[in-house]
Amino acid sequence: MPAQPIHYYDRYRRTTETELIYGEDWLRFGYENPMGRWFVWLLAKRAIFSWWYGRKMNKRFSALQILPFIAKYNIDADEFAKSAFDYKTFNEFFYRSLKPEARPIFPGERIAVFPADGRHLAFDNVDTVEGFYVKGAKFTLAELLGEDHLPEDQRTQSRAFAGGAMLISRLCPVDYHRFHFPVAGTPGEWRLIKGPLYSVSPIALRRKIRYLVMNKRMITLIESPVFGTVAQIEVGATNVGSIKQGFVPGRPVAKGDEKGLFAFGGSCVITLFQKDRIRFDADILEQSRAFVETYARMGDRLGEAV
Numbered sequence: 001m002p003a004q005p006i007h008y009y010d011r012y013r014r015t016t017e018t019e020l021i022y023g024e025d026w027l028r029f030g031y032e033n034p035m036g037r038w039f040v041w042l043l044a045k046r047a048i049f050s051w052w053y054g055r056k057m058n059k060r061f062s063a064l065q066i067l068p069f070i071a072k073y074n075i076d077a078d079e080f081a082k083s084a085f086d087y088k089t090f091n092e093f094f095y096r097s098l099k100p101e102a103r104p105i106f107p108g109e110r111i112a113v114f115p116a117d118g119r120h121l122a123f124d125n126v127d128t129v130e131g132f133y134v135k136g137a138k139f140t141l142a143e144l145l146g147e148d149h150l151p152e153d154q155r156t157q158s159r160a161f162a163g164g165a166m167l168i169s170r171l172c173p174v175d176y177h178r179f180h181f182p183v184a185g186t187p188g189e190w191r192l193i194k195g196p197l198y199s200v201s202p203i204a205l206r207r208k209i210r211y212l213v214m215n216k217r218m219i220t221l222i223e224s225p226v227f228g229t230v231a232q233i234e235v236g237a238t239n240v241g242s243i244k245q246g247f248v249p250g251r252p253v254a255k256g257d258e259k260g261l262f263a264f265g266g267s268c269v270i271t272l273f274q275k276d277r278i279r280f281d282a283d284i285l286e287q288s289r290a291f292v293e294t295y296a297r298m299g300d301r302l303g304e305a306v
Helices: 024-032 034-044 047-057 060-072 090-094 156-160 282-289
Strands: 007-010 015-018 111-113 118-123 165-171 178-180 191-193 217-224 228-235 243-245 258-262 267-273 278-280 293-296 301-305
Touching: 047 090, 060 090, 118 282, 165 278, 217 243, 228 258, 278 282, 282 293
Parallel strands: 007 293
Antiparallel strands: 007 015, 111 301, 118 165, 118 293, 165 267, 178 258, 191 217, 217 228, 228 267, 243 258, 278 301
């Protein structure tokens, strides 16, 4: 059976595109081949594998991969905060900063923005949606928030977001890999949930959506005067053992302020809003109902407070 391509909707071109997948052969072997799935279970999901690969990307010789990578994936080097020739390692290039004007923040205190560059799925009610990447493929808020082991009456965060809205933002290795606050407010302490590091590519997620609630992740609650409590969850993945937070808990932040970064690899940010606090824009909802991701950049308009 031929490999199923990954399609997404480009918000800016208003066209359906086919994703050029970094490491596609390995991904398809690892998640579509029985022998490959054994390799993933034995080694690729484990932190030591991502540590080893990340260490390679921190070596000086890894910088030789930067220019071929930029050319192959048509990355706009004019957005970089410094010249592509100035990065000393591939990992330094990977979590690069951009010029401020490269990602303008959509104005308006009642407007939320995308927290990261990537391909996004949006659902206005997590309790009634038919599935995420494919029909019938779902996970619970209790699993996502690490409360599934608790009795129902102790699942405080899960209950707080019941019937709420969710955005899944998938970052490919070719994307800008810093993540930002989608709303203004005051963030609390982040909470780490330890876990393995499965891939978050649709190649993997179409097979098992629960990788998103099994992987290592960090949860931060943001108290917003406009949007209520917002949960931002950074999910690690294969070759992304490192999620680095750069904000100060308890210090107010503006919409679009940088929150942190991922080291090398694909990764994911999940954003939760409480029930009846946001209305996502129609274009992303329309695509998401068909299980099609929408490509959009950090700082672009996501939706409006209700």
